[in-house]
Amino acid sequence: MSKQRILSGVQPTGNLHLGNYIGAIRNWVEGQNQYENYFCVVDLHAITVPHNPATLAADSYTIAALYLACGIDLTYSTIFVQSHISAHSELAWLLNCITPLNWLQDMIQFKEKAVKQGENVGTGLLDYPVLMAADILLYQADKVPVGEDQKQHLELTRDIAVRLNHQFGNGQTILKLPEPLIRKEGARVMSLTDGTKKMSKSDPSELSRINLLDTKEAIAKKIKRCKTDPVRGLEFDNPERPECHNLLTLYMLLSGKSKSDVAAECQDMGWGQFKPLLTETVIQALQPIQEKYDRIMASKGYLESVLREGRQKAEAIANQTLAEVKAALGYSQPL
Numbered sequence: 001m002s003k004q005r006i007l008s009g010v011q012p013t014g015n016l017h018l019g020n021y022i023g024a025i026r027n028w029v030e031g032q033n034q035y036e037n038y039f040c041v042v043d044l045h046a047i048t049v050p051h052n053p054a055t056l057a058a059d060s061y062t063i064a065a066l067y068l069a070c071g072i073d074l075t076y077s078t079i080f081v082q083s084h085i086s087a088h089s090e091l092a093w094l095l096n097c098i099t100p101l102n103w104l105q106d107m108i109q110f111k112e113k114a115v116k117q118g119e120n121v122g123t124g125l126l127d128y129p130v131l132m133a134a135d136i137l138l139y140q141a142d143k144v145p146v147g148e149d150q151k152q153h154l155e156l157t158r159d160i161a162v163r164l165n166h167q168f169g170n171g172q173t174i175l176k177l178p179e180p181l182i183r184k185e186g187a188r189v190m191s192l193t194d195g196t197k198k199m200s201k202s203d204p205s206e207l208s209r210i211n212l213l214d215t216k217e218a219i220a221k222k223i224k225r226c227k228t229d230p231v232r233g234l235e236f237d238n239p240e241r242p243e244c245h246n247l248l249t250l251y252m253l254l255s256g257k258s259k260s261d262v263a264a265e266c267q268d269m270g271w272g273q274f275k276p277l278l279t280e281t282v283i284q285a286l287q288p289i290q291e292k293y294d295r296i297m298a299s300k301g302y303l304e305s306v307l308r309e310g311r312q313k314a315e316a317i318a319n320q321t322l323a324e325v326k327a328a329l330g331y332s333q334p335l
């Protein structure tokens with residue numbers, strides 16, 4: 001039996017943070033040998049908010065190198081850049097024309113991001129989930145490993161696929177319905193400065209997130225300054241103590257210890273004892289990733305060859321799906 005297919009991606013907006021790593025990439029790595037995997041750097045999504053053309057290309061390389069540094073293995077996985085395969089934009093257009101506008105206006109992430117941009121909300125921000133649907137549906141993905149914040153976009157992707165199949169499939173399934181793959185622990189890593197907000201690249205405060213490429217000093221400073229509470233004794237799952245739950249979860253996931261072990265270890269600790277422990281754990285977890293990242297970045301030719309081969313492999317699948325969708329919609333073959 002052939003393996004099920006996975007597709008996922010991260011935007012090249014700045015550096016990756018612990019939320020991206022724990023909510024998404026670590027899960028890609030852990031499950032990769034069971035699946036046929038496609039991981040893209042979603043650079044077309046990156047321009048849905050104001051971006052810097054001078055750094056876009058370099059940022060895409062950084063993310064691809066981080067995929068490898070985090071443990072993506074080319075034996076099982078294909079890495080590529082979204083904008084290198086024009087089928088993504090083309091399918092997005094075709095899907096736009098069957099997606100009701102109010103489905104997009106209901107998206108939580110659109111509403112949140114639109115508020116931040118005031119009068120200048122671009123059409124691309126509204127359309128972001130349709131492009132994401134195109135990314136997934138082009139590869140006929142079975143599963144999509146993401147953090148909790150992407151759940152609604154996955155539901156929309158399924159709704160779009162159902163609609164296309166129903167309207168144009170003549171009883172056949174043209175696009176496969178993907179399932180979200182969301183882990184229970186770590187699917188929503190919270191900000192270091194506010195345990196009720198998710199850790200995010202767009203938070204103006206650098207102190208709110210730990211980036212995968214942060215120096216030891218930066219990690220130590222961010223944890224030292226992170227928000228805590230005046231209570232002694234640390235515990236999971238107390239809704240009154242969101243920071244405490246978040247920091248213990250980070251410690252648990254990065255140390256590899258079980259929840260019950262961490263709960264027992266930390267139940268009598270004060271913050272003064274826990275913070276250095278967490279700092280050391282984060283540094284230890286990120287060090288091998290940073291070392292591998294430096295080695296990959298020192299060999300740009302290697303990274304280019306990974307992305308070139310990735311594009312070729314991914315493009316063959318994407319183009320086939322696109323041709324099937326175009327045929328279903330009634331388009332003529334190019335002459």
Ligand code: TYM
Nearest residue numbers: 008009010011019020023024042132146147187188189199
């Ligand atoms: P992006 O770059 O915003 O996030 C990339 C991944 O990181 C997860 N994530 C988090 N997980 C836990 N805690 C957090 N604080 C946190 N912040 C981010 C996200 O859920 C995501 O899995 N729209 C996608 C990019 C995309 C995509 C796709 C994903 C475009 N096309 C196709 C899957 C399949 C996004 O959120 O990127």
